[in-house]
Amino acid sequence: MPLGLTLAPRVLASKTLTSWVTPIAHWYANLAGYRKYGLKYDDLIIEEYEDVQRALHRLTPREQYDRAYRMKRASHASVLHNVLPKEEWTKPQEDVRFLTPHVKEVEKEDKERAMWDTVFVSRK
Template sequence: MVFGPLSVSLAPYIQSSKTLSKWVTPVANWYANASRYRQYGFKYDDLVMEETPSVQRALDRLTLRETYDRAYRLKRASQASVLHKPLEKDQWTKSEEDVRYLTPHISNVVAEDAERQKWDTILVKKN
């Protein structure tokens, strides 16, 4: 996942077009199911690399409930990985539950950093 001034997303364009959405949505669902992260109880944002400073700051902005749920999903998936088998089918993450809970916070942190960089490097000219 890349965030920054060079990242471009086609998602808004695809979502605004009913025809494109009809073609792309089944492929996206197939890909998400093929990656099998939902079979271990993960949400998509659980897979974001935590080592970057912007993600660390975004994680600090989660509510207590979101933080607890994330930790629970990580521990449950670790246990399933140790057992070398996915969770029971009734414990899999459903596609409607797989919402982006961390991505908006990461986007806000990146935007704040860009704004801070802009203001920190502003040139003031005397008249």
Template sequence: MAGPLGVSLAPYIRSSPTLSKLFTPVAKWYAGGSLYRQYGLLYDDLLIEERPEVQKALSRLTPRQAYDRQFRIKRASQADVLHAPLPRDQWTTPEQDVRYLLPHVQAVESELQEKAKWDNLDVKRK
């Protein structure tokens, strides 16, 4: 996922041992401070569903993944209504926080880019 300018610095930071060593603790602190894990959510549960790419990616999930996602969202919504995070044993751990939807979103985005190239193909006669 790219930032607001459409460019991600993540590959550059990961390739540099010094930058990786500097930014990894900050990234872990930020992820822990965002509180979504205290409500049992995964990072991909927070993606904006109204985007067409995410809608298509959601349709590609297995029935089990879709069910688990809806369960996490409903459980987090209930905890939010009660103004209380889940018990600590139900929090999402960093090891469990796997990007399950991102590969589908990236595949959809690349398909849309390829479709746009074919749709705008300029055919010339010889």
């Protein structure tokens, strides 16, 4: 699953761009609404990709449990057509990437495996 190209390194390298983009990013994340259901951003990654499945197996048992709990709680709130109480919303400082590093690691391993599988060895 390609995570796509990102401008984040360039934005983070510039204080001016960071000061302009950060409020917009916070506004957009709040507008998306997933935090109102107690979810983190990485909970929204599509699980059907093989790379994501392998990355999910690399989570610690506690991370797996916490993710499953967040998903069940969010689906229950969705069925009730209601958001969680405000004190149960995911706070911006809690919304850290827990799955993306594992997905990137799996993709890197796949690229390395493909490189070694297609290497051409010649005799001298």
